[in-house]
Amino acid sequence: MNYISRRRLLQLGLLTPLVASPFYRQSAAFAVCKDGTCCIDPECSNATKITGSKPNGNIPGISNFIWPIAGAPNTPYEIGDAFGPRLIRGEYDWHEGIDIKANEGTDVIASCPGFVRIAAACDARFVNSGKIIQIQAYKYDNNNNIIQKYRVSYHHLSELFVNPGDIITQGTVIGKSGCTGATWPHLHLEIRKEDVPQNPYFYLACPTVGTHTVAIQSVNNNTNGTLTVELRVTSPRTKLDINRINVFALDSNNNQIDSMYVDFNETHNCGRIIQSNINPQAINSYTYTENIATPNRTVIITPEDFSTTQPNWIVTFKFNGLSSSNTTKIKAQALDCSNTIAEDIKTI
Numbered sequence: 001m002n003y004i005s006r007r008r009l010l011q012l013g014l015l016t017p018l019v020a021s022p023f024y025r026q027s028a029a030f031a032v033c034k035d036g037t038c039c040i041d042p043e044c045s046n047a048t049k050i051t052g053s054k055p056n057g058n059i060p061g062i063s064n065f066i067w068p069i070a071g072a073p074n075t076p077y078e079i080g081d082a083f084g085p086r087l088i089r090g091e092y093d094w095h096e097g098i099d100i101k102a103n104e105g106t107d108v109i110a111s112c113p114g115f116v117r118i119a120a121a122c123d124a125r126f127v128n129s130g131k132i133i134q135i136q137a138y139k140y141d142n143n144n145n146i147i148q149k150y151r152v153s154y155h156h157l158s159e160l161f162v163n164p165g166d167i168i169t170q171g172t173v174i175g176k177s178g179c180t181g182a183t184w185p186h187l188h189l190e191i192r193k194e195d196v197p198q199n200p201y202f203y204l205a206c207p208t209v210g211t212h213t214v215a216i217q218s219v220n221n222n223t224n225g226t227l228t229v230e231l232r233v234t235s236p237r238t239k240l241d242i243n244r245i246n247v248f249a250l251d252s253n254n255n256q257i258d259s260m261y262v263d264f265n266e267t268h269n270c271g272r273i274i275q276s277n278i279n280p281q282a283i284n285s286y287t288y289t290e291n292i293a294t295p296n297r298t299v300i301i302t303p304e305d306f307s308t309t310q311p312n313w314i315v316t317f318k319f320n321g322l323s324s325s326n327t328t329k330i331k332a333q334a335l336d337c338s339n340t341i342a343e344d345i346k347t348i
Contacts, residue, residue: 049124052117052164054136059167060113061140065203066170068111068154068189069177072100073206080186082240083199084264085303085315092303096197097153097190098240102177104158104185110174111152111189111204112137116166118153122181129188130181131157133174148193155188156180198265201241201337210236214245214334216346217316226296227322231344233334235313241337245299247319250329258323262299297321 069077081099085092114137118126126132132155139148158178162168179185191198212235220228227249235242243265249258300318304310322330327348334342 048120048122050118050120050164052115052119052166055115055165055167057167059115059138060169062112062114062137062148062150065111065152065191065200066109067100067204068108069100069102069106069187070109072102077102077106078237079240080184081306082242082313083197083201084242085301087303087305097155097188098200100187100189102185102187104176104178106177106187107173108133108154108157108175108177108187110135110168110170110172111191112150113170114138114150114152114168116162116164116168116174117151119160119162119164119166121160126153126155128181129153129155131155131160131175131178133157133160133162135168135174151192151195153188153190153192155190156182156186196265199241199243199337201243202265206241206337209238212236212239212242212334212336212340212342214332214342214344216330216332216344219330219346219348221324222320224296225324226320227324227327227330227348229319229322229330229332230316231319231332232314232316233342235334235336237311237313239336240313242313242315242334243337244335245317246333246335247322248331248333249322249324249327250331251326252328254329257325257327260297260299260319260322262301262317 067073071077073079078101079098080101081095083095083098086095087093112135114135116133117136118132118134121131123129123132132153134151134153137150137152138146139150141147154175156178157175158180159176160174161176162172162174168174177185177187182188189200191200191203212233215232215234217230217232218228219230222228229247231245231247233242233245243263245262247260248256251257298320300320302316302318304314304316306313329345329347331343331345
C-alpha cells in the first residue's frame with residue numbers, strides 16, 4: 001500500500017492509525033531494498049538527495065529548543081530509546097538521537113527555528129529513516145554573526161507539511177508522526193552540532209524520574225603496568241540522560257594519579273568509535289578511544305538489550321590502560337545531562 005492510498009483511507013476512517021505500544025520494538029525494524037543495497041522506507045521507490053539552499057531573508061536564530069511532540073517526554077509520549085549505545089536485534093547500534101513514542105498522525109512541531117534543508121519521502125543519505133525533515137538552524141552573537149550551526153532531523157514521519165528552503169519558526173507544525181522506515185510508530189529526533197550528533201537531553205527541558213547508579217565490577221592488573229577497570233551503569237527508563245562516564249586512579253591520600261572518560265557527545269569525532277574485534281564475546285561492543293595518539297587507552301562499551309519492556313538501561317564499560325603506579329583506589333562516576341553524579345569507590 002502506497003502512502004497516498006494509506007493517507008486517504010485514514011481520512012475516510014477506513015483504516016485505523018497505528019498505535020505506539022509502550023516501549024515495544026519489533027525484531028525486524030529495518031526495511032531492506034529489493035536489490036539489497038540499502039535500507040529505506042519500503043513505501044518509497046525513489047530515494048532522493050535534494051538539499052534546500054539557504055534562502056534569502058532573515059532566518060530566526062536559536063534561543064532554546066522545545067520538544068517536537070507536545071507533552072513529551074511524559075506519558076503517553078515516553079522515550080523508547082535513549083541516545084548512545086544500545087543493543088538491538090542482537091547487534092550493537094550507536095543511537096544518534098532519541099525515539100519518542102507517538103501514535104501515527106501526532107503533530108510534530110519544530111524544536112527550533114531555521115530553514116528546511118531536507119523534506120523528503122525518503123532520502124538516500126538517511127537509511128531506515130522513512131519520511132524525513134531536517135532543519136538547518138543557527139545561533140547568532142549580538143552582532144548577528146553565526147557562532148554555531150545545528151541540524152535537527154525528524155524521522156519516520158507520515159506526512160510532511162514543509163518544503164526545502166522554507167523558513168520555519170519554532171513551534172510550527174511541520175508534519176505528522178508515523179512509522180515509515182520503521183515497524184513501530186515513533187518520532188526519531190536527532191540534533192547535530194557542526195554535524196556531530198549530540199544528546200538531545202542537553203538541549204531540551206527534561207523532567208526525569210529516578211536515580212542512576214554506577215558500580216565497579218572488577219579491577220585487574222595488566223602486564224604492562226596498567227589497570228583494566230570494569231563498571232556497570234544502570235538508569236531507569238524514566239531517566240535516559242546519561243552522557244559521560246569518568247574513572248579515576250587515586251593514591252592512598254586520594255590524590256589523582258590518572259583518569260579516563262567516555263563522553264557520548266564526542267563519540268563520532270575523529271572516528272573514535274570503531275567496531276571491536278578483540279574477542280568473539282565483544283561482537284556487540286564498540287571501542288572508544290579518548291585520544292587517537294594513545295590507542296592503548298580504550299574503553300569497551302557493551303550495552304544490554306533495551307527492547308520490549310526492560311525496566312532499566314544498563315551498559316558495561318571496560319576501561320583499559322589506566323595507570324597502576326601507586327594506585328590504591330578506583331573512583332567511578334556516571335554523569336547525566338544536568339551533571340548529577342553517581343559515584344562508586346573501590347580499594348584495590
